Structure formats: C-alpha cells, structure tokens
Amino acid sequence: MGYSLAVAAGNHPSTSDADRIRAEARAQWGHDPAGSNAVDGALDTSESFAEVERYRYREQPWMHDTFHYERYRDQEVLEIGVGLGTDHLQFGRAGARLTGVDLTPACIDLTRRRFELEGLTSDLRVMDAERLEFPDNSFDAVYSFGVLHHIASTEAAFVEVRRVLRSGGVFIGGLYSRESIFFARVAAEWLLRGGPRKESWESRKARIEYSTSDAQPHVRLLGSRELRRALREAGFAEVSLTRRHSALGSLTYDLPPVVERTLGRVGGWYLVHEAR
C-alpha cells in the first residue's frame, strides 16, 4: 500500500512509511524549526529568542488563556515536540519540573541553549513520541502542541502518553482540525488550481508548514469525533475538546480580540484537547 493510502486507511503505516515520516520530520524541522521564520539572522541570542516568542503569541494570542501554563508549578510535566521551546519556557518560568523531547536533534539543541540563556532547567532529550523512554506513571501532565499530527501513528503516541501519565494526570495540547476555516480555504484553493492533477493532496498539506527546504512533512488533519475516539481508545475516560486559532494572522492584529476569539471557537485550525 502506498504512503498516502496507508495513512488514509487508518494511520498505521508500514515500517518503511513510518521511517520516511520520521526522516521527513527531521529534515523539515532540522532546517526550519517551527517559529524560526520570525527571525532573519541566527537563533542563538536572548533577543532572537525573544523575537520568536513575541511573534508566536501575537499570532496565537489565545494560548496562555487556553493552556494556563502557570497552573503547573511544582508539577512534573513532559512536553512532546518542544520545537524551539517557546511553550516549554512558559512552563519553566511558571516553576514546573520539566522534561522535554523532540525527534529533531537541532530542536533539542536550540531549546537547551534557550533554557541556559534564561537560567532555567529541563531534562531535554531526542526521542520519538511513539516510543517514550520513560517508565509508566512518570508525569503529572503531558503537553504536546502542533506535533502529533505529524507522526506516523497519532494513536500509538496517545497510548504512550496515557502510559507515562500518573493516574489523575492530564494530557493537554492541540492538533490540526479538518473542520476549520483554514482547512476549507486550503482545500478549495487546491481544487480550484487543478486538485490531484496538479499536486497530490499529501504534497499540498506538507506545504502548510513554513519551509525553506524540500522536505515533505506528513500532515494529518483530524475531525473532532475521530480525535475524541482516539483519546478514549487510548484510555482517557474524560475528554474535552475546543477549537482555537482563526489562522488569519496579521489580518486580525488590529481588530478587537473578540474577532479572533470568535472565529477561532467556531472554525479554529487547532482542536485543543484536555484529556484525563
């Protein structure tokens, strides 16, 4: 079964498809760590990282009110897919006891550098979300934002998250929503430009990610029923989902915040979950 068919059929790709997805992820985010487009020069000074942070929360102004990073003081928190470490830093500043993993070595190096510059600590390691190298019941909370739709099996990662969470622990994060304004726009544009005759859907989805390389990261779009079911099947008894992020970027900067909030809640690009 070909790559896109295998993924469409149930997201349990063969070993070689899974290896390819991992290789493309490392190529994509090794070259362009998420958020690096905010900065022109090198990413290694406090000022460059501050620019990444300003850009992120200007684009996604709903994140602090949604995830409440300050609630995790003294808790053991694992973040999966730290990227450039911007959200990881919010947990760190709040006083969480942190562990962070990412498949891409460059992302771990950059987050480590960033934590050093801030005088904060986290146990940062290169690791695959589908094979977490931690014992059962290790964490009070697991956070993963914008990551588990880029891996071979989102379902396998959910099972791993449930395993490493303590009883009563919470899994929070966000994944791309198929039922969003942004998706509707991308799909309509792709169809109007010739659809699969001009470009495969896999390739069009890969271009959603900011890239200066020719990497083709895997992008899975989830429906809310599908996400709820996957979390339940992984062993989460309580699942609550909300939508966030209009994805209209600078178009909303000068509008009253209620516009971004309302559009995000109705047809947001992220399905935000809280699962226990």
Ligand SMILES: C[S@@+](CC[C@H](N)C(=O)[O-])C[C@H]1O[C@@H](n2cnc3c(N)ncnc32)[C@H](O)[C@@H]1O
């Ligand atoms: C779009 S970026 C998001 C990064 C960060 N969470 C953020 O919101 O800026 C996706 C991240 O997931 C990481 N990633 C991709 N596949 C992974 C996997 N199988 N296990 C762990 N991390 C993975 C990538 O290296 C990349 O840093």
